[in-house]
Amino acid sequence: MGLFRLLFWIALILAIIWLWRRVARSKRQRSKRSRTLQTHTMVRCHFCRVHVPQDKALSHGNHWYCCNDHLEKSLTRDQ
Known part of the structure; x- marks a missing residue:
């Protein structure tokens, strides 16, 4: 039972880290896109x-x- 809990918490922490990085990456890509849309003559x-x-x-x-x-x-x- 103890090993199952340990694996559960490790999987949960890894899933949270993965989601956090994914959200951060998408925010960076959106800000890059908005910067590239600004054009000057x-x-x-x-x-x-x-x-x-x-x-x-x-x-x-x-x-x-x-x-x-x-x-x-x-x-x-x-x-």
């Missing part, structure tokens, strides 16, 4: 051709720039 810097998110880029006319330095260099180069 990318634009290319007219000076160095690097792609940056549009909300972080600077625009002048119909051109986009990754930083203020490239915007200024492009303006002086075009003159």
Whole structure:
């Protein structure tokens, strides 16, 4: 009878650990999915051709720039 109780408790503890890991894994996968759904429009810097998110880029006319330095260099180069 004692061996049966021991095996029962071991099986119960293992089942609880398995369920807990399964729930945790599914939560991680859901959060990964929601992170990958967030997309940003990318634009290319007219000076160095690097792609940056549009909300972080600077625009002048119909051109986009990754930083203020490239915007200024492009303006002086075009003159």
